Amino acid sequence: MSKPDPLQAALAAAVHQLHAADEVWKLALEASGDGVWDWYIQAGVELYSAGFLQIYGYSPDDLEANPAIIDSLTHPDDREQMSRDRQAHFDGLTPVYSNEHRVRCKDGSWKWVQTRGMVIARDEQGRPLRMVGTHTDITERKRVEALTWRQANYDALTDLPNRRLLAERLGNEMKKVRREGRHLALLALDLDRFKEVNDRLGHDAGDELLRQAARRIANCIREVDMVARLGGDEFIVLLADLQGEPSSVERVANALVNSLAQPFALADSQQTVSVSVGIALFPADADDAQHLFKRADQALYAAKHAGRNGYRFAGRAVHEAAQARSRLGAELRLALERQEFCLHFQPVLPADGGACTQAEVLLRWRHPVLGLLGPGSFLALAESSGLICEIGAWVLQDAAAQLKAWRRELQPELSLAVNLSGTQLREWGCSVTDWAARLLRLGVPGSGLVLDLREAQLRDPQIRGLMQLPALRAAGIGLALDDFGAGDSMLHSLRHPGLSQLKFSRELLADLRPGSREADWLAALVQLAGTCGLNTVAKGVETAVQARMLISLGVGALQGHHLAPAIPASEFRAWLDRHKNQLPPGAAPG
Numbered sequence: 001m002s003k004p005d006p007l008q009a010a011l012a013a014a015v016h017q018l019h020a021a022d023e024v025w026k027l028a029l030e031a032s033g034d035g036v037w038d039w040y041i042q043a044g045v046e047l048y049s050a051g052f053l054q055i056y057g058y059s060p061d062d063l064e065a066n067p068a069i070i071d072s073l074t075h076p077d078d079r080e081q082m083s084r085d086r087q088a089h090f091d092g093l094t095p096v097y098s099n100e101h102r103v104r105c106k107d108g109s110w111k112w113v114q115t116r117g118m119v120i121a122r123d124e125q126g127r128p129l130r131m132v133g134t135h136t137d138i139t140e141r142k143r144v145e146a147l148t149w150r151q152a153n154y155d156a157l158t159d160l161p162n163r164r165l166l167a168e169r170l171g172n173e174m175k176k177v178r179r180e181g182r183h184l185a186l187l188a189l190d191l192d193r194f195k196e197v198n199d200r201l202g203h204d205a206g207d208e209l210l211r212q213a214a215r216r217i218a219n220c221i222r223e224v225d226m227v228a229r230l231g232g233d234e235f236i237v238l239l240a241d242l243q244g245e246p247s248s249v250e251r252v253a254n255a256l257v258n259s260l261a262q263p264f265a266l267a268d269s270q271q272t273v274s275v276s277v278g279i280a281l282f283p284a285d286a287d288d289a290q291h292l293f294k295r296a297d298q299a300l301y302a303a304k305h306a307g308r309n310g311y312r313f314a315g316r317a318v319h320e321a322a323q324a325r326s327r328l329g330a331e332l333r334l335a336l337e338r339q340e341f342c343l344h345f346q347p348v349l350p351a352d353g354g355a356c357t358q359a360e361v362l363l364r365w366r367h368p369v370l371g372l373l374g375p376g377s378f379l380a381l382a383e384s385s386g387l388i389c390e391i392g393a394w395v396l397q398d399a400a401a402q403l404k405a406w407r408r409e410l411q412p413e414l415s416l417a418v419n420l421s422g423t424q425l426r427e428w429g430c431s432v433t434d435w436a437a438r439l440l441r442l443g444v445p446g447s448g449l450v451l452d453l454r455e456a457q458l459r460d461p462q463i464r465g466l467m468q469l470p471a472l473r474a475a476g477i478g479l480a481l482d483d484f485g486a487g488d489s490m491l492h493s494l495r496h497p498g499l500s501q502l503k504f505s506r507e508l509l510a511d512l513r514p515g516s517r518e519a520d521w522l523a524a525l526v527q528l529a530g531t532c533g534l535n536t537v538a539k540g541v542e543t544a545v546q547a548r549m550l551i552s553l554g555v556g557a558l559q560g561h562h563l564a565p566a567i568p569a570s571e572f573r574a575w576l577d578r579h580k581n582q583l584p585p586g587a588a589p590g
């Protein structure tokens with residue numbers, strides 16, 4: 001046996017020591033939960049620690065020590081960036097190699113990892129010889145990040161993009177339009193009378209309808225377009241990359257209106273709603289996103305105003321109307337202060353010819369330029385600006401002051417019927433003690449007031465929760481179901497506990513003729529109201545024929561232009577004086 005070469009032995013010992021040291025730092029790294037890789041670049045060999053293989057579910061026999069193999073397991077979408085980052089480090093441009101990418105596991109699933117590494121040896125020309133590094137499993141972090149991003153950018157109910165993602169996309173599309181000289185359209189959609197679906201069928205059914213509506217809208221547009229839900233029943237459609245002619249926009253708008261007008265199949269009913277659409281074009285209608293949204297909104301308002309179930313372009317007329325509305329809104333704020341509101345009173349006449357004991361209070365605005373405005377011209381503005389409660393409080397106060405005087409001087413039985421908006425009912429609350437205190441402060445007994453409530457208000461769960469109808473009635477306050485027959489009226493509304501009157505809308509009287517089906521229908525309603533203990537009032541009586549028919553059908557009282565118009569307080573006193581004792585039933589007053 002030849003003597004061992006001391007030099008060889010020393011070299012072997014040194015290599016052994018080095019390997020032992022390698023193992024130590026690899027173990028230290030593995031203890032942190034990371035997997036370790038060790039790549040001999042020019043030899044084309046890559047070694048993996050047990051922890052590294054474990055991350056992906058591989059055993060040592062599954063993976064050759066070949067870097068090409070692990071590269072082939074990298075997600076195709078991530079490979080390019082990974083190569084770029086690696087090359088930057090090889091070229092000495094970054095002190096550390098770092099990259100996040102996905103790796104396919106043995107079971108076929110993907111894991112997100114962060115890899116960090118460093119070249120630890122280079123040849124004389126500076127080319128990398130060996131690089132070592134780690135893989136850290138960041139799948140959970142990526143999952144949470146993706147979830148957070150989705151929550152921030154998508155609507156949870158419909159799974160559509162939300163306002164934020166829409167704004168980002170719109171910004172990008174507007175830049176493209178400016179660069180390439182094309183066009184885009186923003187369509188603001190709002191379902192019509194959706195609140196009634198919620199009120200009638202409940203919030204869950206409303207949610208289901210919104211989900212179905214979202215799918216229908218998405219089916220009407222191309223893949224390059226976008227639909228987002230802003231909240232409630234409001235959606236925005238972004239038609240990107242248009243060639244210019246508005247007819248393509250009109251085609252989509254028509255498709256949307258038609259599609260949403262089809263009945264929706266909900267849990268146990270078919271429900272029909274419709275949609276109104278406002279359309280603004282970029283760059284024709286606005287210079288920036290904020291104004292584009294505003295113009296689409298103005299057009300939507302015009303579509304709603306034109307009767308709903310249709311669309312409107314944001315043309316000049318729409319813009320001017322919106323500006324006029326905005327001026328009116330500003331003036332409305334000052335109207336209370338300037339004492340421009342006044343009340344008119346329309347008598348309600350007993351059909352048996354007895355004395356008038358009730359009148360409806362009607363709000364008017366003496367506008368300095370536009371003249372006398374009815375509530376239709378400004379109530380929606382008052383609602384949206386939040387002034388409605390202040391105006392409502394003024395109405396009640398002024399009406400009470402009139403009533404006090406008239407009951408004392410003219411008719412001790414007189415009561416006034418007052419309309420309240422849903423906002424007012426919600427804001428004021430409707431507990432008996434509130435109302436009794438309110439009336440007491442105004443010096444009027446409960447029996448002096450009739451609250452005219454519409455069916456939609458009675459169906460509103462929030463108002464219904466607040467309204468203590470039977471207790472209000474017990475306090476002497478009259479409660480009328482107003483405008484019955486004007487929309488989707490339901491017979492069971494008549495059974496609301498606490499109601500004392502049923503007021504038929506003018507729509508029910510429109511085709512009233514002797515022997516007509518309308519007459520039979522009304523006669524049945526009058527009978528039903530009687531069974532429910534409700535006094536009946538027919539509103540909007542415009543002809544002597546109607547008046548006579550209504551009396552013959554047994555309606556309790558009549559109200560309408562034919563019998564007595566709405567008149568200012570100054571004339572009401574004289575009118576009541578003149579007609580103090582009776583009115584000839586059904587006959588045209590002079």
Ligand SMILES: Nc1nc2c(ncn2[C@@H]2O[C@H](COP(=O)(O)OP(=O)(O)OP(=O)(O)O)[C@@H](O)[C@H]2O)c(=O)[nH]1
Nearest residue numbers: 190191192193194195196198203206207231232233
């Ligand atoms: N089911 C459901 N209802 C919602 C949701 N968000 C808002 N709403 C309701 O949607 C209704 C929106 O009503 P509006 O658009 O103001 O009024 P509308 O009844 O549609 O009447 P118009 O728009 O004037 O035709 C309100 O009653 C909201 O309470 C939701 O996520 N789910």
